Amino acid sequence: MNALRHGFSIGIERVSDEFFLTLKAKGKLTHSDYLAITPVIDSALSEVKQPKIKALFDATELEGWELSAAWDDFKLGLKHGNQFVKIALYGNKGWQETATKLGRWFVAGEIKFFENEDDALTWLHQ
Known part of the structure; x- marks a missing residue:
């Protein structure tokens, strides 16, 4: 049996009012994937008045989104969007770099595309 794997892995670290969020997306994301991840993110951020988030989004295994998931x-x-200080998108497809540029319209902080995970982490921690 060849099961289609899709969804998110998430890690959240908190130091005072700063968050470091790691997301890894796999496969073609669905509405159900967002129903699972959104409450986790909302809950983690709800306790802090003005959270400052730095995020690493690993999209190397992301194939895309269903329309409802997009x-x-x-x-x-x-x-x-206004809570993010920096988002590093680590990917390996040209459309992901384009998506990063579009994301700049909706996020107050900096967003940058990387093809190397170490470079992405270095930039996030500057």
């Missing part, structure tokens, strides 16, 4: 992603970005 809408969920957009809504999540609008809801928390």
Whole structure:
């Protein structure tokens, strides 16, 4: 049996009002994936008055989104976009770099695309 794997892995570290969020997306994301991840992110950020988030988004295994999942992603970005200080998108496809540029319209902090994970982490911790 060849099961299609998709979804998110998430890690959240908190030091005072600063968060370091790591997300790894796999496969083609669905609305159900966002139903699972959104409450986790909302809950982690709800206790802090003005969280400052640095995020590493590993998209190396991301194949894309279903239309409803793309809408969920957009809504999540609008809801928390002003809380992000830096987002490093680590990927390996040209469309991911384009998506990073589009994301700059919806996030208050800096967003940058990287093809090397170490470079992404170095930039996040500067």
